[in-house]
Amino acid sequence: MFSMRPIGFVRSSYTETAQIPKGLGAQHDAEGTLDILPEVEEGLTDIEGFSHLLVIWVFDRVAGYDLRATPPTDTRPHGVFATRSPRRPNPIGLTVVQLLRRDGPRLHVRGIDMLDGTPILDIKPYLSSVPAKRLKRGWLADAEARTAGEPA
Amino acid sequence: MFSMRPIGFVRSSYTETAQIPKGLGAQHDAEGTLDILPEVEEGLTDIEGFSHLLVIWVFDRVAGYDLRATPPTDTRPHGVFATRSPRRPNPIGLTVVQLLRRDGPRLHVRGIDMLDGTPILDIKPYLSSVPAKRLKRGWLADAEARTAGEPA
Numbered sequence: 001m002f003s004m005r006p007i008g009f010v011r012s013s014y015t016e017t018a019q020i021p022k023g024l025g026a027q028h029d030a031e032g033t034l035d036i037l038p039e040v041e042e043g044l045t046d047i048e049g050f051s052h053l054l055v056i057w058v059f060d061r062v063a064g065y066d067l068r069a070t071p072p073t074d075t076r077p078h079g080v081f082a083t084r085s086p087r088r089p090n091p092i093g094l095t096v097v098q099l100l101r102r103d104g105p106r107l108h109v110r111g112i113d114m115l116d117g118t119p120i121l122d123i124k125p126y127l128s129s130v131p132a133k134r135l136k137r138g139w140l141a142d143a144e145a146r147t148a149g150e151p152a
Numbered sequence: 153m154f155s156m157r158p159i160g161f162v163r164s165s166y167t168e169t170a171q172i173p174k175g176l177g178a179q180h181d182a183e184g185t186l187d188i189l190p191e192v193e194e195g196l197t198d199i200e201g202f203s204h205l206l207v208i209w210v211f212d213r214v215a216g217y218d219l220r221a222t223p224p225t226d227t228r229p230h231g232v233f234a235t236r237s238p239r240r241p242n243p244i245g246l247t248v249v250q251l252l253r254r255d256g257p258r259l260h261v262r263g264i265d266m267l268d269g270t271p272i273l274d275i276k277p278y279l280s281s282v283p284a285k286r287l288k289r290g291w292l293a294d295a296e297a298r299t300a301g302e303p304a
Contacts (some may be wrong), residue, residue: 002153002210002271004242007233036233042219045231049290052167056208058154065224067194079197080231081188081275089192090156090273093206094246104207121242123233127289137279138201 003108006119007043010057012037012112017061017086020113022072031100032112034120041105044123048102052126053109058119059091074143082138093118096126153244158271160188160257162209164264169213169238172265174189174224183252184264185193198274200254204278205261210271211243225294234290245270250276 001090012032014020021027024041036044047053049088069078069085080088164184166172173179186207188196199205220229221237232240249261259275 002156002212002243002273004156007241020232028238040219040233041237043234043241044230045220045234046229046291047234047276049288049293053286056242056246060154067192073237077197077220079199080195081192082195082197082199082202082277088274089159089195090208091154092156092274094206094276096206121154122240122244124236124246125234125290131167136203136276139198141201 001047004058004075006037007040007122008120008121010112010114010116010118011035012114012118013014014112014114014115017115019081020115028095029112030112031108031110032114032139034097034107034109034123036105036107036120038105044102044105044107047099047107047123050099050125051100053097053107054124055095055097055120056122056124057093057095057114058121059086059093060119061115062086062091065089065123066093074139076143078138078139092121139150156210157191158210159192159274160186160272162264162266162268162270162272163187164266164268164270166264166267169267172267180263180265182264183260183262186249186259186261186275188257188259188272189290190257194253196257196259199251199259199275199277202251202277205249205251205259206274206276206278207247207249208274209247209266210273211238211240211245212271213267214238214243217241219244225277226291228291229265230291244273246300252274
């Protein structure tokens with residue numbers, strides 16, 4: 001077992017999961033802040049130079065997990081590790097956000113899909129990507145093809 | 153505090169960190185396997201359809217952390233959250249691997265940069281990317297420009 005402790009908390013306008021856009025074509029344009037604890041603020045040095053950050057956080061209001069999940073983007077269940085379901089063996093969330101600006105220990109970001117008060121475990125610079133032509137998107141591509149033209 | 157437990161372990165040819173390519177231009181082409189525990193194998197259902205996976209894991213042989221780190225790609229220290237240093241407040245690692253094939257609970261992958269025996273916390277499908285033209289790479293772009301032409 002490994003013990004993890006928050007390095008900070010998300011501040012967002014989302015107080016309930018129902019408020020967070022989900023499904024195909026969901027836009028995550030919400031702005032919010034990542035409020036980093038004073039004792040680790042020095043770890044943010046030079047972060048301003050990155051346009052995008054990887055935020056690793058905890059689904060802290062989820063209890064338990066399912067090995068199969070039916071995501072909002074499909075009508076069929078898939079293995080939880082082939083989805084972004086919050087009900088995972090380790091309830092770890094991962095979000096790429098755009099860094100708008102830094103005010104000391106507070107990072108103003110766009111692309112928030114976390115509830116207000118979500119504990120943050122780590123922040124890393126987002127650096128590279130897999131070229132689109134080399135990427136296969138599994139069941140999601142099938143689900144998108146089936147629902148093309150439907151509302152997300 | 154949040155307690156996390158392994159869902160499986162990495163099998164790789166790396167037994168010491170010195171063997172893992174680091175620095176500018178480091179190629180992570182090493183193949184290895186992600187051996188998932190039988191009790192969560194069902195969570196891999198449909199994962200075969202994805203070409204790339206995000207693997208969240210633990211730097212389990214690191215003790216302690218530093219708020220500033222001098223990465224192999226630079227001669228200057230940066231805040232730990234602006235680097236991929238293993239010495240982080242929560243020793244969480246993140247790697248994008250290419251999925252080659254699945255044999256039951258064993259995922260054969262390319263792009264391993266973890267030591268043999270590394271505990272895995274989570275696997276998620278790698279789906280999207282930020283367009284290259286919208287990405288700023290902070291101190292890394294500067295360091296690359298300074299060392300252009302030098303060996304990695």
